[in-house]
Amino acid sequence: MWLLFEQPLNEKIRSYLRIEAVTQQVQAHQPFQLAHGELAFFRSLFELMELVDRADLRSDLLKDIDKQLQNIERWRQYPGVDQQQLASFAELLTGNQQQLQQQARPTAELKTDNLLAALRQRLTIPGGCGSFDLPLLHFWLAQPLEQRQQQALAWLKLLQPYTDTISRMLELLRSSGHWQDSLAMSGCYQATAEHNIDLLRVRIPAEHRVYPAISAHRNRFTIHLVNADTGKSDHRNLPLQLSLSLEQQ
Known part of the structure; x- marks a missing residue:
C-alpha cells in the first residue's frame, strides 16, 4: 500500500485543499x-463557511x-x-462560472439562519451546547432524521458553487501531473522544475x-x-513516486 501526501506550493492551492478537506468532512457527517x-x-x-468567505476566493476561481x-x-x-468530452467539460465549467458570478456572498444566507x-457563538465555549444553553438546537435534534438531513x-x-468548482479545479490540477518512480538517497530527495509548481504529490510505501x-x-x-x-x-x-502539477501559463 502506498501513502499519498500532497504539498501545495502557493497560497491559492493551499486554500483549495483546505476547502476540499473540510467539504469532505462536512459531507461525511451530514447523514x-x-x-x-x-x-x-x-x-x-x-x-x-470561514474558508469560503475568503475575500479573493471567488476571483481566483473565476480566473x-x-x-x-x-x-x-x-x-x-x-x-x-x-471533441465531445471537451464540449462536456466546457459546459460544466461554464455552469460553474455562471453560478459564481451570481453568488458574490456565499455565506450571506447561512449567517442569517x-x-x-x-x-456558531456557543460552539466556541467548551460544553456550551447543552439544552439549557441552546434549547433551539435540542428542539431541532428532536426532529425526524430525514428532516434534519434535508x-x-x-x-x-448554498456553498456548492464554490465547493464544486474547487473540486473540479483540483481534479484538473492532479490529472495534469504524471507519476514517476524516484529514490530518496539516505532519506533525502531534491529536485527543481523548469516552471513553477502548483502541487507536489508524493507516494511512499506504507511498509x-x-x-x-x-x-x-x-x-x-x-523531501526529508x-x-x-x-x-x-x-x-x-x-523508493518514492512523485507527481508535479505545474502552474498554468
Missing part, C-alpha cells in the same frame, strides 16, 4: 448516522475557470482529441513507516523522510 454527529457536522460547516476554458479551446485544434447563528443538504447547497517533511518554494523542493516510530530522520535509501 447523522453516528451518535452526537450533528455537532461534528456543525463544526465542519462553520469551518467551511482559473477562464484559463481552463482557454485551454479547452486550444485542445480543440489538436487532431484526435475527443437563527439556528446556525446561535450555534436541512443540512440545503445549507450545503517503510516513514512520512515526508517537505520544504518547497515555487520550482524547487526538498522522517521515521514515524522515532520521529527522527530516516537515512535509508527508499
Whole structure:
C-alpha cells in the first residue's frame, strides 16, 4: 500500500485543499448516522463557511475557470482529441462560472439562519451546547432524521458553487501531473522544475513507516523522510513516486 501526501506550493492551492478537506468532512457527517454527529457536522460547516468567505476566493476561481476554458479551446485544434468530452467539460465549467458570478456572498444566507447563528457563538465555549444553553438546537435534534438531513443538504447547497468548482479545479490540477518512480538517497530527495509548481504529490510505501517533511518554494523542493516510530530522520535509501502539477501559463 502506498501513502499519498500532497504539498501545495502557493497560497491559492493551499486554500483549495483546505476547502476540499473540510467539504469532505462536512459531507461525511451530514447523514447523522453516528451518535452526537450533528455537532461534528456543525463544526465542519462553520469551518467551511470561514474558508469560503475568503475575500479573493471567488476571483481566483473565476480566473482559473477562464484559463481552463482557454485551454479547452486550444485542445480543440489538436487532431484526435475527443471533441465531445471537451464540449462536456466546457459546459460544466461554464455552469460553474455562471453560478459564481451570481453568488458574490456565499455565506450571506447561512449567517442569517437563527439556528446556525446561535450555534456558531456557543460552539466556541467548551460544553456550551447543552439544552439549557441552546434549547433551539435540542428542539431541532428532536426532529425526524430525514428532516434534519434535508436541512443540512440545503445549507450545503448554498456553498456548492464554490465547493464544486474547487473540486473540479483540483481534479484538473492532479490529472495534469504524471507519476514517476524516484529514490530518496539516505532519506533525502531534491529536485527543481523548469516552471513553477502548483502541487507536489508524493507516494511512499506504507511498509517503510516513514512520512515526508517537505520544504518547497515555487520550482524547487526538498523531501526529508522522517521515521514515524522515532520521529527522527530516516537515512535509508527508499523508493518514492512523485507527481508535479505545474502552474498554468
